[in-house]
Amino acid sequence: MSMRILTVDDSRMMREMLLMALKGAGFDVVQAEDGEHGLEVLAEHGADVIITDINMPKLDGFGFIERVRGVEEHRATPILVLSTESDAAKKARARDAGATGWIVKPFDAARLVEAIRRVSA
Numbered sequence: 001m002s003m004r005i006l007t008v009d010d011s012r013m014m015r016e017m018l019l020m021a022l023k024g025a026g027f028d029v030v031q032a033e034d035g036e037h038g039l040e041v042l043a044e045h046g047a048d049v050i051i052t053d054i055n056m057p058k059l060d061g062f063g064f065i066e067r068v069r070g071v072e073e074h075r076a077t078p079i080l081v082l083s084t085e086s087d088a089a090k091k092a093r094a095r096d097a098g099a100t101g102w103i104v105k106p107f108d109a110a111r112l113v114e115a116i117r118r119v120s121a
Helices: 012-024 035-045 061-069 088-097 109-120
Strands: 004-008 028-032 049-052 079-083 101-104
Touching: 004 012, 004 035, 012 028, 012 109, 028 035, 035 049, 035 061, 049 061, 049 109, 061 079, 061 088, 079 088, 079 109, 088 101, 101 109
Parallel strands: 004 028, 004 049, 049 079, 079 101
Antiparallel strands: none
């Protein structure tokens, strides 16, 4: 059974790039368009690892991470932030919210897969 990855990003192009990279690496991928949709998809399908953007409408990545961590079932689910942001204060805020790691866009598919395997080991 393959590992399920939830990607949360408001950019359709980024979701398509993630889908192609992650399916190509053998992962089962479910996707959401923003934090609120991400919570719905997570409740319906679950995930072994979550990749989320920070800047999104409705519920941003910080709020999404906090809400995920509030669900007992997902307190330990690895969450990687994938963002164009690289500000140290935002990274600290994401870490305080419960993020496991931070990757700056644009992403290298091989490094992303390596990061997923590392945080899920």
